[in-house]
Amino acid sequence: MSELIVTHRTADAVESAAPNVSGAGAAQATTSGAPRISVIVPTYNEAANLPHVFALMPDVHEVIVVDGRSTDGTIETAKALRPDVKIVLQNRRGKGNAMACGFAAATGDILVMLDADGSADPREIPRFVEALLAGAHFAKGTRFALGGGSNDITALRRAGNWALNTAANVLFGTRYTDLCYGYNAFWATCLPALELDPSGENRDEKNWGDGFEIETLINTRIAKAKLDIREVPSFEFERIHGESNLNTFRDGFRVLTALVAERVRPAADVVIAPVVPAVPAPVAPVAVPAQVDVTQADVTQADVAQVDVAQVEADVVIDLTALELRADAVRMAS
Ligand SMILES: Nc1nc2c(ncn2[C@@H]2O[C@H](COP(=O)(O)OP(=O)(O)OP(=O)(O)O)[C@@H](O)[C@H]2O)c(=O)[nH]1
Numbered sequence: 001m002s003e004l005i006v007t008h009r010t011a012d013a014v015e016s017a018a019p020n021v022s023g024a025g026a027a028q029a030t031t032s033g034a035p036r037i038s039v040i041v042p043t044y045n046e047a048a049n050l051p052h053v054f055a056l057m058p059d060v061h062e063v064i065v066v067d068g069r070s071t072d073g074t075i076e077t078a079k080a081l082r083p084d085v086k087i088v089l090q091n092r093r094g095k096g097n098a099m100a101c102g103f104a105a106a107t108g109d110i111l112v113m114l115d116a117d118g119s120a121d122p123r124e125i126p127r128f129v130e131a132l133l134a135g136a137h138f139a140k141g142t143r144f145a146l147g148g149g150s151n152d153i154t155a156l157r158r159a160g161n162w163a164l165n166t167a168a169n170v171l172f173g174t175r176y177t178d179l180c181y182g183y184n185a186f187w188a189t190c191l192p193a194l195e196l197d198p199s200g201e202n203r204d205e206k207n208w209g210d211g212f213e214i215e216t217l218i219n220t221r222i223a224k225a226k227l228d229i230r231e232v233p234s235f236e237f238e239r240i241h242g243e244s245n246l247n248t249f250r251d252g253f254r255v256l257t258a259l260v261a262e263r264v265r266p267a268a269d270v271v272i273a274p275v276v277p278a279v280p281a282p283v284a285p286v287a288v289p290a291q292v293d294v295t296q297a298d299v300t301q302a303d304v305a306q307v308d309v310a311q312v313e314a315d316v317v318i319d320l321t322a323l324e325l326r327a328d329a330v331r332m333a334s
């Protein structure tokens with residue numbers, strides 16, 4: 001299982017002070033207790049790649065596969081690999097529509113966007129969660145920061161991404177380094193600011209926003225809502241099996257169009273409450289070794305209740321399930 005280096009405890013629930021907050025999940029900016037993580041995985045003929053992707057998945061609240069009428073047994077493979085997987089059938093075409101349908105079906109506090117082709121490493125999920133627990137609304141993956149990288153991107157796509165990224169930063173006052181990268185995570189409370197529309201009858205076509213421009217729509221709408229954005233270094237691997245669905249010029253043009261359209265489109269009429277960074281609660285100190293590896297099997301609530309979080313916070317390596325136990329213990333202690 002992947003490990004999460006805990007530097008922050010989950011925040012207590014906070015009520016939004018904003019009068020015109022609306023939409024699902026808008027009542028509070030963060031969650032009480034350990035956050036539930038929903039991983040949304042869009043799939044179009046990814047049966048051969050799912051064994052690799054699922055094998056690296058950390059312990060999460062739910063994995064949602066949003067399928068776009070695959071013909072290679074993607075859905076059956078997903079169910080066989082992970083009986084608890086949630087399958088969502090998108091109602092139109094395109095990755096953007098798949099993501100909107102997946103977000104709408106998610107029940108977690110944190111939504112993680114994860115490609116199914118083996119290019120995104122699920123073991124990086126804790127990094128994204130950590131940025132969100134530290135106070136970000138939106139944790140944006142980047143291949144162009146220290147610790148990130150790619151062995152998939154071509155020189156042409158790198159140049160195109162750079163140009164579009166620069167345009168986005170000029171138009172929206174952002175400091176993104178990797179506009180066209182789809183590995184991101186955000187608090188579910190931010191969904192109203194994204195104004196995605198997964199409604200409507202089944203149709204074998206795309207609406208505007210249903211294609212690969214989805215990431216640009218999310219990045220720009222998050223910026224327009226003035227939310228807290230933090231970049232997270234990420235390494236992109238080569239697609240393992242199958243063909244890319246992205247067309248460099250056609251989809252690059254959709255991204256450019258999205259930048260212009262979003263610049264003139266007003267921001268969503270919602271206010272998303274700030275994320276309260278997790279802070280340590282006062283508990284009785286105990287002596288702890290400099291480096292403690294904690295696994296789910298090792299941790300009991302009684303153990304956790306005695307730990308001086310402030311003292312060991314930087315040194316404790318703990319997995320996601322243990323984080324949940326710790327949050328319970330903190331609530332019991334306070
Ligand atoms: N449900 C659904 N998923 C899609 C659709 N198009 C692409 N995907 C998925 O979205 C993810 C990203 O698509 P890719 O084809 O890998 O495109 P990309 O990663 O942007 O481009 P590459 O760098 O060339 O791989 C993959 O998991 C695809 O299976 C679609 O129309 N519907």
Ligand SMILES: [Mg+2]
Nearest residue numbers: 115117119239
């Ligand atoms: Mg890909």
